[in-house]
Amino acid sequence: MSMAHAGSPETTGVTSWGHPVPAAQLDTQRGGTDTGPVTINANMLNARMFNNSATDNVTGNNTITEGAFAGASGLPIVIQNSGNNVIIQNGTILNLTLK
Template sequence: MKKLYQNIRLITLLTLLVLCSNKIFADDVALDAAIIDVAPVLLEELDQTRGLGGIVDVDVTNNANLAAELTDNKVSDSVTGYNIIDQGSFHDASGVFSIIQNTGNNVIIQDSTIITITITPE
């Protein structure tokens, strides 16, 4: 995904470079479109191809109930550490990930991730 993003970014930059170097203006583009006889796409058609296009009714409810109890804990002569997130800690990280850090004692850590994916047939 990172490579795809880099390629899209490179193509965008090259396109901007070409446009700037040739000093193409909107009038020129409109004239070129008329020459090659291409009709513009209607906004209604674009609405159907955008994200969530064609989905009429979506009702999503997410709920994560996390409960914990910490009682009667004792710590003696405890040494805590450091949490260090340095440059490059997440190099090449992709997808969904969670970072939980704790330097204390007698701590409850609760983590919850909800991912909602909507797929609708055409």
């Protein structure tokens, strides 16, 4: 494997990645949350709407066609609204375990 260095055209060969870090040392550096069997997540979405009105409004169709997510990466999220005087609240919780 070769590793390029910024600002220089030459490369050097990497022959070893060194020694693994002991698990006890990694344990002191870990972030995250309780790894127990129960994970509780909550979204507090408390929007409010007051004194609103909608008169002679026209709404349309919401359409997602084939290929809309072509080439997408990550976690695509779609929020659609075809109404009037609505509050759209969205919360996403992603629990990820790397092993």
